[in-house]
Amino acid sequence: MKVRVRCFAAAREIVGSGEFIVDLPEGSTLTQLFDQVQGQFPRLQGLAGSLLFSVNREYAPSDKRLSPDDEVALIPPVSGGADV
Amino acid sequence: MFDITDQPLSLERLVSVVTRSSSGAVASFLGVVREQTRGRQVLYLEYEAYREMAIPKMREIADEIRRKWNVDEIAMVHRIGHLEIGEASVAIAVSAPHRHQALAACAYAIDRLKETVPIWKKEVWTDGEEWIGPAACEHQ
Numbered sequence: 001m002k003v004r005v006r007c008f009a010a011a012r013e014i015v016g017s018g019e020f021i022v023d024l025p026e027g028s029t030l031t032q033l034f035d036q037v038q039g040q041f042p043r044l045q046g047l048a049g050s051l052l053f054s055v056n057r058e059y060a061p062s063d064k065r066l067s068p069d070d071e072v073a074l075i076p077p078v079s080g081g082a083d084v
Numbered sequence: 085m086f087d088i089t090d091q092p093l094s095l096e097r098l099v100s101v102v103t104r105s106s107s108g109a110v111a112s113f114l115g116v117v118r119e120q121t122r123g124r125q126v127l128y129l130e131y132e133a134y135r136e137m138a139i140p141k142m143r144e145i146a147d148e149i150r151r152k153w154n155v156d157e158i159a160m161v162h163r164i165g166h167l168e169i170g171e172a173s174v175a176i177a178v179s180a181p182h183r184h185q186a187l188a189a190c191a192y193a194i195d196r197l198k199e200t201v202p203i204w205k206k207e208v209w210t211d212g213e214e215w216i217g218p219a220a221c222e223h224q
Binding site: 006008009010012013052054057058059073075076077 | 132134136137140200202204206215217218
């Protein structure tokens with residue numbers, strides 16, 4: 001199945017593009033998607049521990065199963081912002 | 085009114101948008117780019133948003149506010165793109181019949197916006213740069 005992946009901020013700079021399509025086995029989870037994407041872009045590992053995901057514009061846990069044509073976003077975390 | 089824009093923000097416009105005949109108070113918040121952050125000298129900021137998710141998340145915050153306080157209207161606008169020191173990055177206005185609701189709701193709005201709305205800023209300093217994003221950890 002094909003899933004659209006959007007990337008922002010640090011993730012976008014690592015990937016070199018704001019969005020791309022990933023081809024995954026049916027029933028894959030976000031974790032499986034991220035493993036595959038990280039294989040392609042190893043520098044994403046630097047974000048791995050704190051990266052959030054959204055599926056169809058809602059935050060989603062990493063064990064969420066994906067469906068064809070879902071829109072996933074890689075949401076890099078915060079390291080600040082609370083001091084404004 | 086909930087928006088992401090690459091144009092300069094006008095708090096005055098937001099205040100007029102939210103003011104109703106029932107309003108006895110309008111509380112507002114303006115976030116501005118400061119020249120120093122965590123001891124480093126800022127040159128400028130670059131803001132980026134996941135617009136299609138950010139605007140619905142702003143609406144969710146407004147829904148949360150309406151469940152907590154008796155308010156008239158809520159407006160939130162975030163600017164994206166290149167911002168210089170002193171420029172406004174985010175503007176919020178909340179109107180309510182009474183000031184305590186307006187003030188509490190406005191403070192809640194900016195705190196929640198920073199937690200859940202997918203907007204990032206790249207701080208560009210004299211000696212480096214770093215992306216900083218939302219803190220949406222409660223969803224994990």
